[in-house]
Amino acid sequence: RARGLGTRYAVHEGSPEREATRHLQILTHLRTALDDDQLSLHYQPKIDLASGRVSGVEALMRWQHPEWGNVRPDEFIPLTEQTRLIQPLTEWTLQQALRDRRFMLQRGIDVPIAVNLSSGLLRSREIVRMVAQVLSEPPGNGWLQLELTETAMMEDPERSLQILRELVELGAPIHVDDFGAGYSSLGYLQRLPVDTIKIDRVLIQHVDRDARSAALTGAAAEFAHVLGLKVIAEGVETATLYRQLADLGCDAVQGYFIARPMPRTDFIDWFERQGG
Ligand code: C2E
Ligand code: CA
Ligand code: CA
Ligand code: CA
Numbered sequence: 001r002a003r004g005l006g007t008r009y010a011v012h013e014g015s016p017e018r019e020a021t022r023h024l025q026i027l028t029h030l031r032t033a034l035d036d037d038q039l040s041l042h043y044q045p046k047i048d049l050a051s052g053r054v055s056g057v058e059a060l061m062r063w064q065h066p067e068w069g070n071v072r073p074d075e076f077i078p079l080t081e082q083t084r085l086i087q088p089l090t091e092w093t094l095q096q097a098l099r100d101r102r103f104m105l106q107r108g109i110d111v112p113i114a115v116n117l118s119s120g121l122l123r124s125r126e127i128v129r130m131v132a133q134v135l136s137e138p139p140g141n142g143w144l145q146l147e148l149t150e151t152a153m154m155e156d157p158e159r160s161l162q163i164l165r166e167l168v169e170l171g172a173p174i175h176v177d178d179f180g181a182g183y184s185s186l187g188y189l190q191r192l193p194v195d196t197i198k199i200d201r202v203l204i205q206h207v208d209r210d211a212r213s214a215a216l217t218g219a220a221a222e223f224a225h226v227l228g229l230k231v232i233a234e235g236v237e238t239a240t241l242y243r244q245l246a247d248l249g250c251d252a253v254q255g256y257f258i259a260r261p262m263p264r265t266d267f268i269d270w271f272e273r274q275g276g
Contacts (some may be wrong), residue, residue, distance in 0.1 A: 004267045026076050027083060029065060035091055038064055041096050043113075045270070046232055046254040049246045056112040057146065059097050059252065063088055066258035081120045087130075092120060094134045094144075100264045101143050107268050113132045114145040114175060119152030122160040132170055141171040145195075153192060161192065168193045175232070177221065186223050197224050199250070201235025207248070208240050214248065221249040 021106050033039055039057040044051070048055035063071040080086040097113050104111070121127045135141050146167060151178070164174055173195035181200035199217055206213035221231045231244045236255030245253055259270055 002110040005133055023079050026071070027079055027085060029068075030063070030076055030080065030085060032212070033063055033065065033215060034088055038066070039092065039096075040263065041093065041100060042063070042263055043100070043262040043267040044254060045111075045259050046252045047248060047258050048252050050089070054111055054271060055205055057251050058114045058261070059116070061093060061102070061116075064260075072181065074133070077118060081118050084214070085116055086120060086127060088208045089119065090127065091130050092245070093263070094130055098134045098137060102139065103140060103264055104268065105187065109268060109271055110143075112143050112145050114147050115150070116147045116177065119149060121157065122148070123151060123156060124167075125163060128163060128166045130168055131172055135170055135172065144172045146172050147175045147177040147198065148187070149182065150179065151182050154188065157188075165194050168195075180216065185219070189224070189227055189229065194229065196230040198232045198234050198254075201255075204233045204235045204241065204245070204255075205237070207244055208238070215245065217245070217250075227247065 001210060003154045010013055017145075040062050042062050043057040043059060045054045047053070052104065061073045061077065062174070063073070063076060065071050080089050085210050091113055097115050118129065131144070131146070148164075153164065168174060174193060175196040175198055176192075176194050177198050178200040179197040180203040199220060199222070203217060205211055207217055208214075217233070224231045230251045231249065232252045232254060233241075233250045234254045236242055236245060236253045238257055241255075242253055242257055262270060
């Protein structure tokens with residue numbers, strides 16, 4: 001096909017060519033973002049239903065681009081997974097979580113921070129080195145949790161299992177993210193060194209409307225408890241859901257009903273207003 005002036009107008013919005021160009025652009029700008037302080041982590045609390053207290057926070061990446069504005073993590077993180085960029089991006093996330101951990105501790109807030117890990121990171125032992133590095137620095141161990149989807153863990157089960165064991169050994173418990181979103185075989189949970197399941201938002205948001213979703217959530221919670229795992233419901237947006245999920249046996253909830261993800265200083269203010 002002839003390429004010349006006007007080609008870009010010939011290419012339709014959302015066409016594969018246009019997508020590819022945009023993806024390349026995002027990846028190029030992301031390299032700059034890493035060195036340029038355009039990235040940050042926002043924190044969303046989880047509430048322990050038995051005590052009503054904050055049981056932890058999830059770190060969610062934010063990218064404020066000088067011209068594009070906010071770029072959603074869903075839009076750029078998956079792109080990095082096919083490239084080498086995923087390594088420095090993960091390293092940045094872990095180091096930033098460590099800085100934020102210190103910042104919160106200095107203000108008297110001692111809650112674990114859950115960091116999301118991309119699928120693909122379990123293919124190489126590099127992730128073990130990165131996690132070991134942050135946990136070897138003050139304030140030491142016991143604050144980092146790792147969220148991984150079941151798909152990430154099932155890609156190469158043998159290799160993943162070895163790496164997961166090493167991560168747990170380092171003191172970083174594994175949480176299964178988006179549980180119930182994929183093919184979700186409950187059987188694999190028994191074989192993996194996981195600590196907690198997070199039931200996917202899409203399932204949770206049907207619990208108050210659809211008896212089958214409620215039954216599935218209840219069954220998943222029960223099964224997880226048999227295995228000694230904890231259960232977090234994500235995407236909780238209403239008081240009704242909050243109560244229902246407690247009745248269904250979930251241990252903790254996370255979602256807009258409690259709070260949106262916030263910059264660390266806003267999280268600290270929020271935490272203090274809550275009285276913990
Ligand atoms: P996720 O890990 O499943 O994170 C939950 C997403 O749901 C977040 O979107 C969060 O802001 C959103 N959320 C929380 N509560 C509610 C609610 O009540 N209702 C609704 N509708 N949404 C809610 P976000 O921050 O846009 O992140 C999207 C995805 O990007 C995450 O999904 C995760 O897969 C990925 N991600 C975010 N930060 C990182 C990171 O640092 N590293 C990696 N590898 N992935 C990340
Ligand atoms: Ca997550
Ligand atoms: Ca999730
Ligand atoms: Ca997700």
